[in-house]
Amino acid sequence: MTAREAIFGAIGAAGERAVADEAAIAAAAAGLLARCAPTRPAQGAGTAREIFLRRLRSPALGASVAAVGRAAEVPDAVRRHLAAAGLAPVVALQPHPALRALDWSGFDVRPAIAIDETAAVGWAHGGIAETGSLVFRSGPDSPTLFAFLPLHHIVVVPARRIRPWLEDYATLEAGEAWPRNLTLVTGPSGTTDIEGRLVRGAHGPAHLHVLVLDEGG
């Protein structure tokens, strides 16, 4: 008997019917999901964009956020943010076409990300108002490590892609397949491992700055 057979055998012996009625199980699972919406924590008033901004500004999250009207304004917003942090205009640029299309003159732009990169500019697939989370789908234009290696992570998220709830990015949209990594990033990295005290910048970024882009939405 293989380990697999033994485990399924033991589950069967513990009382599960050998031939499960798949339709009934699916209906029960859907019923559970239908109960989810009314149990969710209250969000307060406002559009998803407003709530998202509010979450990101809350001190508990530890991020910073600014709105930009047009994509072309992003490099300037990045420059200002870096200067305010006392950093030179040197960035690793996520290989996203919308970012690459912008005018980065005056920047030292790195095409790949280094192990101890100081600053990276990223483009998120979406945002979640409930938690102030950024959604990244790994792929050719969104390497996973861009969200984890830099000390300062500056991320553009299109306002029209901000959805109210965690569940809103939990299902596939038309034509999508699951990426290798679907990652929700909520604030900068942190740890409470020593005496329960929160410290930012454990392994991932110590600083997260979000640019909400209103153009096109």
Next chain:
Amino acid sequence: MSAMAEPASFRARVAAAVADPRLAEAIARTTGTARRKRAAAVASWADFASARALGRDIKDHVIAHLGHYLALFERNARASGAEVHWARTAQEACDITVRICRAAGARRVTRAKSMLGEEIGLPHALREAGIERIETDLAEHIIQLAGERPSHIVWPALHKTREQVAELFRARHHDAARGADVAALVASARRELRAGFFAAEVGISGANFLIADSGAVCTVTNEGNAELTTTPPRVHIVTAGIEKLVPSTAHAMTLLRLLVRSATGAEVTQYTTFHCGPKRAGDPDGPEAFHIVLVDNGRTRMLAEGLREMLRCLRCGACLNHCVVFRTIGGHAYGGTYPGPMGAVLTPALDGLAANRDLPQACTLNGQCQEVCPVAIPLPKLLRGWRDRSWREGLEPATLRRSLALWRFCVLRPRLYRLAAGGAVRLVRMFARNGWIRRMPFAGGWTRDRDFPAPPARTFLEQYHRSSSARGERR
């Protein structure tokens, strides 16, 4: 496993723990913060109670159809390019993991904290196989340096004060922080571990959820070490208990809200990642191979033996933080991988009741754990179940069995009982000084740590009879 030999008996470990004032301080610092933050998070969630009932029902649904969901998960994980392995026991799980490491030519692995990995003894198995292991979670890094075991399922280094961590880092880090400032200690670990992420051939993680309808594995961390552990190496191995299944990503979100608020009081972890298969064509990063080791190790036995409800556990740690016993004795005293109330239920199931019969006894049954459990596990009921079984299997010591038999003999004979009780009260009062008993033969276990109030001069029944006859005279 520990650098310092741990006492063999539960009682001896407890005695050592309560004698350590630094431990008491360390436990109080972390669990106090955790309780405060959880209470605030729950208070600001109007429908927490119905979310909790839903979380319970989602887990019960999966456990009721475990075979169905396991098969579905396996099918979808394979379709995503993952290799799925099955392990009946801890030994099998370690053997599979070590075999994959060897086949990948791994000399070094990085590991993101996983309680299942601790449960199956993976750190030990890797050492035996001569594979260097780099723990990447800060707390796991601390206890790896100290050569110790985790003492909490969310904060494995909870038993260490910042001063102790500072001392450890000064001795072991290449570029250690000066002083015991927590932020400087975290920065020191960040510097120390950074290169390690890229020096491993294999990255090993656990799973917080296994998503049946996509075949993905969800990890949650606040540090970002899971993704740094699972992305650069050529091979990613997940070791996960078969109870971690949920029907879909959307179902996982309800459980995620419950898990994180109960664990740290935050709304969501900083990093929540669904890992689905190996690197895709065109992906700039990610492992070439993705292995998932599904581990039973006693879980199907728990299904069969009345511990089904325990399989709901999300490993949030709330029951530990709220337990008066855990807060007094800390995690190491429990002796197993899992401490606190959930550990007192799990350890006898995983490691046998005979060697662990003290654990379900070390409980006041105050019910706090069940009250804070985000999936409403009836921990006190399960603990009483173990006590019952321990009695039925004759595991309780002979002295206890004999005294209870004697007590039963007396209780069934009211005259004898009254006589014995009256005698006992008078005897015990002979040791009283100013209403308190400081020392008494055969009561050292109690009086060593606390005084005992002297009983009233007469038993309840004697007083009752006296007062009712007095009332009778007046009438």
